[in-house]
Every structure is written in structure tokens, then in C-alpha cells.
Amino acid sequence: MMKSIIALMLFMSHTVLAETHVDVKPNPQFSQDAQVFADKVESQHLKFVPEEISFPEGKQKEKFELALSLIEDVMNSPKFKKRVIGFERNGERSYRKNYLWQDSDKLLTNEEIYQVIMNGNEKMRADTPGEMNFNSWVKACKSYEMIGVWCRKVIGSTSPSNSKWIRLNWTFYKKLETHEMVSNMVHEWLHLLGFLHGKNDIHEEVPYVVGYIAGEVAREMIEKNKLE
Numbered sequence: 001m002m003k004s005i006i007a008l009m010l011f012m013s014h015t016v017l018a019e020t021h022v023d024v025k026p027n028p029q030f031s032q033d034a035q036v037f038a039d040k041v042e043s044q045h046l047k048f049v050p051e052e053i054s055f056p057e058g059k060q061k062e063k064f065e066l067a068l069s070l071i072e073d074v075m076n077s078p079k080f081k082k083r084v085i086g087f088e089r090n091g092e093r094s095y096r097k098n099y100l101w102q103d104s105d106k107l108l109t110n111e112e113i114y115q116v117i118m119n120g121n122e123k124m125r126a127d128t129p130g131e132m133n134f135n136s137w138v139k140a141c142k143s144y145e146m147i148g149v150w151c152r153k154v155i156g157s158t159s160p161s162n163s164k165w166i167r168l169n170w171t172f173y174k175k176l177e178t179h180e181m182v183s184n185m186v187h188e189w190l191h192l193l194g195f196l197h198g199k200n201d202i203h204e205e206v207p208y209v210v211g212y213i214a215g216e217v218a219r220e221m222i223e224k225n226k227l228e
């Protein structure tokens with residue numbers, strides 16, 4: 001009994017460390033010299049590899065498929081690189097919780113964070129360097145489940161230390177726009193690399209900031225090309 005309670009608590013804490021909460025709103029600032037810093041880092045190519053993906057049929061699926069088709073261009077765009085490397089917090093180029101897993105003695109610079117992202121080394125989808133391996137499914141909460149926080153407040157979640165899957169919440173995905181989907185999908189995928197949440201200022205952590213950057217780049221691409 002005790003063992004299963006501990007296992008459940010561990011499971012819950014891991015999920016809490018790796019979800020997107022609807023009330024967290026990033027508003028990132030960028031260095032004026034972002035381009036100078038970005039130009040010093042070699043560009044890498046990240047290949048988007050959709051693997052097992054399921055999504056409900058209908059109008060939202062068209063938006064979701066557009067999101068899937070944009071992600072590779074978003075991740076490899078010069079704008080994405082410039083903003084990820086140029087992100088500033090309190091006037092310094094540094095992310096909150098700028099380390100992988102619990103490795104707090106190995107702090108990563110913005111440049112290193114960009115490289116970790118472009119290496120695409122998901123813990124549970126290892127040995128595929130340079131690939132963004134994507135596996136997702138959509139959970140539609142039943143009305144009696146809406147009492148739970150996940151169903152009401154969490155857009156997506158993962159268990160990155162033991163699963164390659166991204167769980168998306170239909171409560172939100174039934175009304176999200178394409179760029180908002182991109183933002184959340186990238187946020188969740190970053191968890192699979194080992195970028196987790198702490199307790200404070202989580203809107204300044206890698207998943208929220210980089211997810212936001214990806215969503216904005218997608219929004220700008222859609223507007224420019226009138227894809228919607």
C-alpha cells in the first residue's frame with residue numbers, strides 16, 4: 001500500500017514538473033544584441049519526425065495538421081534561433097531553471113540550450129540525433145472528470161523520464177488556433193529533452209519561453225503566407 005502511494009506521488013510530481021498550465025503567460029524580453037550572439041553559434045538542422053500521432057477528426061484537425069507541417073520550419077528559422085539565444089531575464093541572457101532534469105550543477109547558457117534543442121535527444125526516444133521525434137494523443141475529459149485540475153487547467157502534459165508520449169487536452173485543443181498548438185506542442189516536446197518546471201517564475205523557464213517563441217514564429221509565418 002505504502003509503495004503504491006509513493007509511486008503515485010512520484011508519478012504526480014513528475015507530471016506536475018512537465019505540463020503546460022493555462023494560467024501561465026510568458027512575456028519574454030530579448031537582448032538588443034540577440035542577432036550578434038546568434039551569429040556566433042553554428043546553425044543546426046532539426047528534422048521534425050511525426051511518429052505515432054492521433055487527433056479527433058474535424059475542423060480542428062486541419063489546424064493541427066497545419067501546425068505539424070509548420071514545426072520544422074519554425075524550429076529551423078533564423079528568428080527562432082535569434083530569440084532563443086537572445087532571451088533575457090532581469091537584463092541578463094539566462095533562463096530560469098537553465099539545466100536538464102535535476103542537474104542543477106550543470107547550468108546551461110542560452111547558446112547551449114539552443115544546441116540541446118537542436119540535438120533533439122529525447123530521453124525515451126534516444127539515439128536519433130537531430131530529430132524531433134513526435135508522439136501525441138488527445139485526451140477528451142468526461143464531464144465527471146472535469147473536477148480534476150488536469151482536465152480544467154492543463155493544456156498538455158508528459159512524463160519525460162519514462163515516456164515518449166505527449167498528452168494533449170481536448171478541452172483546450174478543441175478551440176486553439178494553429179500557432180497556439182505549435183506553442184504548446186513545442187513546450188511539451190521540450191520536456192522530453194529534460195527541461196522541467198520548478199516552483200517559481202515558471203513563465204521564464206525554457207518550456208514556456210521557447211514554446212512561446214515557437215508559437216510567435218508560427219503566427220508570423222501564417223500571417224505572412226495567409227495560410228489560414
Ligand SMILES: [Zn+2]
Nearest residue numbers: 018019020207
Ligand atoms: Zn510544461
